[in-house]
Amino acid sequence: MREISLDRLRTLVAIADLGSFAEAARALHLAPPTVSLHIAELEARVGAPLLTRKRGEVRPSAIGETLVERARRLLADADQALDDVQRQVQGLAGRVRLGASTGAIAHLLPQALAMLAERHPDIDVQVAVLTSQETLARLAAGTLEVGLVALPQARVAGLAIRPWRRDPVLAFLPASWPCPARITPAWLVSRPLILNDGTTRLSRLTAEWFASGGHRPVPRIQLNYNDAIKSLVAAGYGAALLPHEATTPVPDARVVMRPLRPALWRQLGLAHRAGQVERATEHVLDVLWALRAA
Template sequence: MDRYQAMTTFVRVVETGSFSAAARQLHVGQPAVSKIVAQLESRLQVSLLIRSTHGLTPTEAGQAFYERARNALLEADEAELAARGAGSGLSGRLRVSAATTFARLHIIPRLPAFLDAHPQLDVDILLDDRMIDLVAEGVDISLRMGALADSSAVARKLATGKRSVLATPAYLARAGMPLVPADLADHTAIVYSQLPNVWSFHRDGSAVSVSVAGRLRVSAAEGLRAAILADMGLTITSDWMFAPELESGAVTRLLPAWSLPDIDLWAVFPTGRMMTAKARQFADFVQGLME
């Protein structure tokens, strides 16, 4: 039995909670995963997993083995990278999750430079605006914007961006130009369902909150972009989401004398794992892009 393969398989089973999920991440059949775990238990002469209708949970011995095996695998990756030398690049597979629009505009078009620097590395990018379970999905690094819901998350701030009220010139020609935040209450807002519909503005130490409304709510930034570019209304979003249109003048930034809270871009790593060299270097790459 290949000890490295056995440890890798067992770690994936514990982190995903099932043989089938581990098999999908390892690109093998479920019977192969079950067989490897059974061989491992036979070799160690101890039960590593408790199997029930609710899934798989490690025994006390299984938890101890998982923690040591996980750290050993990470140390092996780091040792291999050090032995090859930093100049030879990364290898293996890196799983990244990111918001769809942000990745489409800012990451994927500039990814060739990262791939060229690491020809032995494969990158899987999961595009999803929702917060996903990094461990269950086998994600090494997640790019997230805004406040972090989990205060215990292992995270690193990569950049800080500006938020603005945006609309197209065609919408403004039809609906008029808002001059103060209170004017927004009379406008049609495209509401992003993942954010509150009360917008808070600041100027000269004072704050103003405005409730906005509109007939259209969207759950993803791609829908928000499409609605704004179709001249359907105005919205608050990060400038990152409309970077090409702000540069070309296809959208207009409104209420420039008033400021909105900035938005942070974070690299988030799975809780309970050591940060891998691959994840760390990808975070460095993204931070460099956003500077």
């Protein structure tokens, strides 16, 4: 069964609106024989007359009226689809899929999304909570456009990864604990610990920090949700090592933060597919880049 061309439907609607083959030909910038051919093809496809001629005026038949009504909706939908795509090409609208860890989503990403909503309100960002490896795999597979990943990362063919932020990792401690001005592995390893789970880059950084002092910590609990970890610290359940972004609100009065000795840093990168990217993705990358820190 042959499909009906939108051009043929557009010709039918023009004739119904203008009441003349000749007027429709002029409006559509078509030769009159082409207009006649379009209608003949439609009538052959439908198997019934679509137009009637009375007193020199052309009007749709009953069957033609049904097809004209449906054709108007189809043509409007097609025009809207093209307008939507054109807005996306121009960067005025679109969908951008982004992968990030819970830590980045909790404090850094909301700032970027607020900036994006002010500058480009019709760009929709869909966020997936993923590890860095999952984010890179999805970027390579084409199911994400942007990723926030822990650094360093091995090079991945087809992806661009650039350093984005470098934030200090601090000790988050219950305020009721007496503690030194700087926290060392030897001091902290004997305290109850709340650490990130082993799937995260932060977990590996933490293990390396303790190992620098010859220690191997045994945590009371492992989580991959930094705000939940801070809540447990506030409750006095244990201490944690977490990155602290300069713009992040200070925890409640039940939590104190202390720098580490030796110092520890969490580095994040901004990842996307190499080569030309869509304008909507460029806008998301721009607002994220505005949040970079030395």
